[in-house]
Amino acid sequence: MKLIMVFGGVIGFGIGMTFSWAQGSSWPAVLWRSAMAALVSGILLRWWGRLWLKCLQESYLERQAALKKQAASNPSNPSTK
Numbered sequence: 107m108k109l110i111m112v113f114g115g116v117i118g119f120g121i122g123m124t125f126s127w128a129q130g131s132s133w134p135a136v137l138w139r140s141a142m143a144a145l146v147s148g149i150l151l152r153w154w155g156r157l158w159l160k161c162l163q164e165s166y167l168e169r170q171a172a173l174k175k176q177a178a179s180n181p182s183n184p185s186t187k
Contacts, residue, residue, distance in 0.1 A: 107155060114151025119144035 122143025
């Protein structure tokens with residue numbers, strides 16, 4: 107999860123720096139805006155990463171439950187032994 111947040115921060119810093127520089131802002135303003143963009147994008151990517159992992163886990167559990175149900179309904183299947 108830390109890696110995802112750091113990745114989001116790097117992306118946000120780059121985007122903030124690029125847009126601030128394109129507007130012709132002074133360097134202190136560029137760094138300030140880039141830092142805020144890094145914070146916001148890091149938090150957003152952490153939230154999205156948690157949501158993504160939660161959905162993957164739920165999907166995995168549902169698939170396992172479906173396989174167990176299928177194996178229980180078909181006892182002659184040699185792959186369940």
